Amino acid sequence: MSDRTAARSGSLLEAEQLTVGYGAAPVLRDVGLTVAQGSITAVLGANGAGKTTLLRTLSGLLRPTAGRVVLDGQDLRGVKVEQMVRRGVAHVPEGRGVVTELTVDENLRLGGLWRHDRADAKRALDEVYELFEPLARRRRFPGHQLSGGERQMLALGRALVGRPRLLLLDEPSLGLAPRVTAQIMGLLRTLRDRTGLTVLLVEQNVRSALSVADTGIVMSLGRVVANADAATLRDDEDMRHAYLGF
Amino acid sequence: MDRFVFLTFDGLSRGAVYAAFALALVLIWRATRIVNFAQGAMAVATAYVGYSVSAATGSYWLGFVVAVLGGLALGAVTERVVMRFVDHSSHLNGVVVALGLVLVIQGVLGMIYGNEFRPAEAPFSRDAFTVGGIALLSRFDLFVFGAVFVVVALLAALFTRTSVGLRMRASAFAPDVSRLLGVNVGGMLTLGWALAAGVGSLAGMLVLPTELGLHPNAMDIVFVSSFTAAVVGGLDSTIGAVAGGLIVGLLLSYVSGYLGATVAPIAVLILLVVVLLGRPGGLFSRSAARAV
Numbered sequence: 001m002s003d004r005t006a007a008r009s010g011s012l013l014e015a016e017q018l019t020v021g022y023g024a025a026p027v028l029r030d031v032g033l034t035v036a037q038g039s040i041t042a043v044l045g046a047n048g049a050g051k052t053t054l055l056r057t058l059s060g061l062l063r064p065t066a067g068r069v070v071l072d073g074q075d076l077r078g079v080k081v082e083q084m085v086r087r088g089v090a091h092v093p094e095g096r097g098v099v100t101e102l103t104v105d106e107n108l109r110l111g112g113l114w115r116h117d118r119a120d121a122k123r124a125l126d127e128v129y130e131l132f133e134p135l136a137r138r139r140r141f142p143g144h145q146l147s148g149g150e151r152q153m154l155a156l157g158r159a160l161v162g163r164p165r166l167l168l169l170d171e172p173s174l175g176l177a178p179r180v181t182a183q184i185m186g187l188l189r190t191l192r193d194r195t196g197l198t199v200l201l202v203e204q205n206v207r208s209a210l211s212v213a214d215t216g217i218v219m220s221l222g223r224v225v226a227n228a229d230a231a232t233l234r235d236d237e238d239m240r241h242a243y244l245g246f
Numbered sequence: 247m248d249r250f251v252f253l254t255f256d257g258l259s260r261g262a263v264y265a266a267f268a269l270a271l272v273l274i275w276r277a278t279r280i281v282n283f284a285q286g287a288m289a290v291a292t293a294y295v296g297y298s299v300s301a302a303t304g305s306y307w308l309g310f311v312v313a314v315l316g317g318l319a320l321g322a323v324t325e326r327v328v329m330r331f332v333d334h335s336s337h338l339n340g341v342v343v344a345l346g347l348v349l350v351i352q353g354v355l356g357m358i359y360g361n362e363f364r365p366a367e368a369p370f371s372r373d374a375f376t377v378g379g380i381a382l383l384s385r386f387d388l389f390v391f392g393a394v395f396v397v398v399a400l401l402a403a404l405f406t407r408t409s410v411g412l413r414m415r416a417s418a419f420a421p422d423v424s425r426l427l428g429v430n431v432g433g434m435l436t437l438g439w440a441l442a443a444g445v446g447s448l449a450g451m452l453v454l455p456t457e458l459g460l461h462p463n464a465m466d467i468v469f470v471s472s473f474t475a476a477v478v479g480g481l482d483s484t485i486g487a488v489a490g491g492l493i494v495g496l497l498l499s500y501v502s503g504y505l506g507a508t509v510a511p512i513a514v515l516i517l518l519v520v521v522l523l524g525r526p527g528g529l530f531s532r533s534a535a536r537a538v
Contacts, residue, residue, distance in 0.1 A: 060427060085428035099420045102412075110416050113409050114428030158427070 012037045012198045013058070018067035020050075020057050026065065027053045030223045035166070035215075040192055040199040042213035042230065044244055049219040051095055051202040055168050059091035059226075060084050071166070085114055088165035094202075095174060097155035100143035104135050107143060107154055108190055111161035123163065124127070128157035133189070149180040156184065160191075166198045169189075173205040181205065182211050185212040206244045210234050218243050248380045251501040254354035255374075259387040261495020262394040262455075267449040267472035268479065268487035269398065273442040275481050277435055278329065279416040280340035282472070288324070288443050289450030292316035292352050292459060294359055298454030306369045314448050321443025325436045352519060355462040363464075368455035371502060390452045397445055398488060404441075405484070414438055467511065472497060474518040480528025489530060492519065493517075 013035040023025040029051045036043050043051050056062045058215055060081040069076045071087060072170045079087070087246040099107055107195075108128060112121035127246055129136040138146065146154060152172055159167055173181040189212050203209035210216055216233040218226040225235065232241060250300050267285070274282045296313025328347065332340045370385035405411035416424040417434035425431050453468050454460060475494040479486025497517060501509040521528065 050395050061422060061426070081425040082430055085426065091426045093423065093426065097423055099416050099423060101419045102416060104414055106416075109409070110412060110424070110427050110429070113413060162427070 010037045016068050018064050020064050027222050031224050034191040038196045039214045041215045042209035045204045045219035050222040054168050085162050090159035090162055090164035091168040092155045092159050094170035096141040098151045103140050103142055108158050110117040111158035124161045132157050148175045157220045169201045181208050252381045255383050255500045257496035257499030261492035263392050263449050263453040264472045264475045264494050265488040268396045268475035270442040270446040271476045272487040277438040283344040285446045286469035287348045287351035288320050289446040290465045292447040295449045296525055313451050317447025318444035322436050322440040325439035329415045330484025362461040363458050363510030366454040366459045458527045471514050474514050476477040478521050480530045483530040
């Protein structure tokens, strides 16, 4: 796995000394990370470690008080949130990413509206329906009638309609049955292998995240306390006990 | 019976206007969770401008178009210059600012045009056709129905059939998610305010000739009726706003026809109270009652 990561070498995303919030206890402090092109990186840590804040900062929803985010060599300072998707960044937020008042089809179309290549946006939409069979059967259903797993599929599918380079996923396993979680993790791996998609994944579910990830980043109280191969993290008992709780 | 038929048509004709005006309130409520109390004053302002243009050019329709376009522009400016900067930590803030706008607009109109009632010309005869001795509708009533129908149909098509409409709905329901998907949420808000104010101005042009005429406060009572219509419909529901408008129009017409015109405003307020007590989510809302 790490061979392949090395083969597609080069980092897609870098964060340098990212600080969010003010005073003695900022939400993020001096966070640095590098995400390699075509890799899956898991961001782990307890509640309140700053994982979601990190994702929101990377996608531009939050502005860092210090530090910077670089995507593919370009500084993202001053780039508006609504421009991020045009640069290939898709952020699937935690829990309620689905617009529950809109239908499945409307949600998915929304993911491709920004694209000028209408034909490919349509193709991408059809691909998502092929990928997620349950969504195809519920095209006209409003989002609020979907199950948790279907909502997660919808949020993920909607991000894929934009054909992103970098996918930021916040707690995709939240509230899902283990079987569904495993499906989604497997899908991420397939997408990575097939399309070179880069994934940054925030997870509470350490086991399933490390099962799919190439690299793991462990956060605690707004700092990065470890950054290593997923396999290394899996085997590091001290780390697991101290920060990952298993 | 004759009287009942007449009052029914009269109520539907009034109701159509309330429906349009309530629709404008719903558009802004859905997008911003603000009840735009300034909508009546904004509509009167554009009506003054429209009638000034009509008087200067001799063309009613030029003034009509100017009033509606002026509404679009005023709505966009209101959002860009005022509402965008309202602190959203409390819903009350937007309401207070909107009420402030009412005072400013009505004050300025009073300074420019004076505080006396001016006649508001109707483009068509307001004499009702009679069929078999029963007075039904006037040409102007038909114009009102037609205009409201066209606006409702256009808005419905915009929201359900176009990608701009999809963007607008998404922005209203989930602004952060929409921005992550590349939607210019700020632009959609401006567009929403523009459309709402344009519809409000249209409603003003349709109702002012039937009421007392032009006056800075002329739309106040229309606002109360339309707000009630919007609440009856559930504030979130466009179909509800239209249905609520017709319900309020009929109620007003029957009450003033059978009990006297002075009772009518009270009937509207009673309806408002009954709906808020009995079904605070409105008659057409599917979701649970909202916290106001």
